[in-house]
Amino acid sequence: MSASGTNSKNKYSILLPTYNEVENLPIIIYLIVKYMSKSGYDHEIIVIDDGSPDGTLEAAKQLQNIYGKDKIVLRPREKKLGLGTAYIHGIQHATGNFIVIMDADLSHHPKAIADFIKKQQEKDYDVVSGTRYIGGGGVYGWDFKRKLVSRGANFLTQLLLRPGASDLTGSFRLYKKDVLETLIKSCVSKGYVFQMEMIIRARQLNYTIGEVPITFVDRLYGESKLGGTEIIQFVRALLYLFATT
């Protein structure tokens, strides 16, 4: 399969779930358009805003006027209903055959999308996952404690679940559309551990997973929506998947 031959048919739908990202959204969209135009892949950006009180949706509408309705698709919801269902809501309206999932808070850099696409085409992977833990991947703005928790949790997960992917809690990924639909349907967890379950289910369903090193820069604007219950949620999900998959 030649890369140029498949490029012409492939379309990439980039899902951006947002909650209070008024500062970040214009910048992430500017960068996506910049890098995707540069690499020449057909794409659309789907913004799923959950009724952010900070005016994220108004910013998104302005961006839609600038870049056009076929490039920026708005799929807002009334209130904050969580990330998992935001993805489901987003793919229902996606016209691409591939879906890219990323955070809108600038911790995921859009320039990596072209690397994901190239990796996907190498072996026709079902899923390509960004990873902070291998190769040139890494993080910025993390102190010792945060690195320790992250590495410790990752070690434990690798030991117990042997997932076949090095970064389970990252959420910067490329999926074949039908694969993502199947995976979402087979996932039971809510919240951020949902990302982990997606990769475990992918292994369980024998999907192939490629990996691309990414750099993760902690958000500059706005706040993280995930609170202190993160670790408890993580441990529960880990044990659940350990006992059931």
Added chain:
Amino acid sequence: MTKLQEWMSGLGIIFAIWMYLITSRSHNEFVQNHYDLILYSPITCVFIFGLYALSVVLYRVYTFNDCEQAAVELAEEIQEAKENLAKLGFKFKETAK
């Protein structure tokens, strides 16, 4: 087989071998000569594994890439984005911060 079942079977086999060795003391010379070593081997193994896990995790913490360059580039690109978006007519929200 779930991962839990895999672990249970693996540990079960090891436990069975250990039990067999411990109880074969009377007629097995090797066991007789190394009885204490065998008796405490599960604890020793857990301890060694703990040390292994600790060193691997700490090593990975210290070798976790700090992406200074990525942060610098991002800061520049944020500036670039703001300037170009303003030219395209984008109105940024006044932030009171």
